[in-house]
Amino acid sequence: KDQLTDEEQIEFLGIANSETDRLTRLVNDVLDLSRLESGKIIQLEQMDIKTAIEQTLRNYRLNATEKNVSLAHDIEENIPSILGNFDLLLQVFDNLLGNGLKFSPKNSTLIIRAYTWPDSCPALPPSSNNDDDAPQCELVSPLPKVRIEIADTGSGISQADQEKIFDRFYRVENAVHTEQGTGLGLSIVRGIIEKHGGNIRMASELGVGTTFWFDLSLAKSDKDELLTKSINNSDSFSGATIN
Secondary structure, three states: OOOOOHHHHHHHHHHHHHHHHHHHHHHHHHHHHHHHHHHOEEEEEEEEEHHHHHHHHHHHHHHHHHHEEEEEEEEEOOOEEEOOHHHHHHHHHHHHHHHHOOOOOOOOEEEEEEEEEEOOOOOEOOOOOOOOOOOOOOOOOOOEEEEEEEEEEOOOHHHHHHOOOOOOOOOOOOOOOOOOOOOOOHHHHHHHHHHHOOOOOOEOOOOEEEEEEEEEEEEEOOOOHEEEEEEEEOOOOOEEEEO
16 A cells, blocks of 8 residues: 655645635534524624724734735724624624735735714704804714725626625635635625624725725614614514613
8 A cells, every 4th residue: 555655645634624624614604694694682882993993904914914915994083982793893894804805916905994974964054043153063863873994906896796795605706716715704794784783885896996885873873773773674684682
């Protein structure tokens, strides 16, 4: 019986490790998606979105440097706290930033933006009863939200792929389609954002890049309204509880 050479043993061990990692990612993603679809409620608490963004950027700094991709962030000064689940939103940022980095060529830029939206409100004229009154903002409903954008200057996504990109197990076939992935990441992202009472959207152009964005409710938002919205947001994902 022929014995494997050292080189062959190393090669086969590498294949085994790679396949084990792939299956582990698949199982974890399936479990995450199953939990989101189970209707199990999640805890939403007051949190600082800036902390979650900065932690994600630190996690990917080395990978970005190796690919010669510039990571950047543009966070509104004194951005208000939001209602969210810190761990789940970290998972959202991890998926979106990881995807953006995966499909970003050398010397490109990947940026996360966070800002209140809308960032202004209509100014009312001074009251006729008191000419010294300063202009005021009309009370509007709903309250502004914090908008998050993750934008890359990568390969972009075709219109056909955009229509299916949030489907389970769907993977974009392009010049880097051999990159590892389970095809569940964006389905999980969609489910988490819907659990937060929002929807994720995207805009992309081939050869130009892709931007994903979603809105998160402020900490001072109407909690009952957010709970109702998260429950009714979609047929597939529902349920949240707010402390």
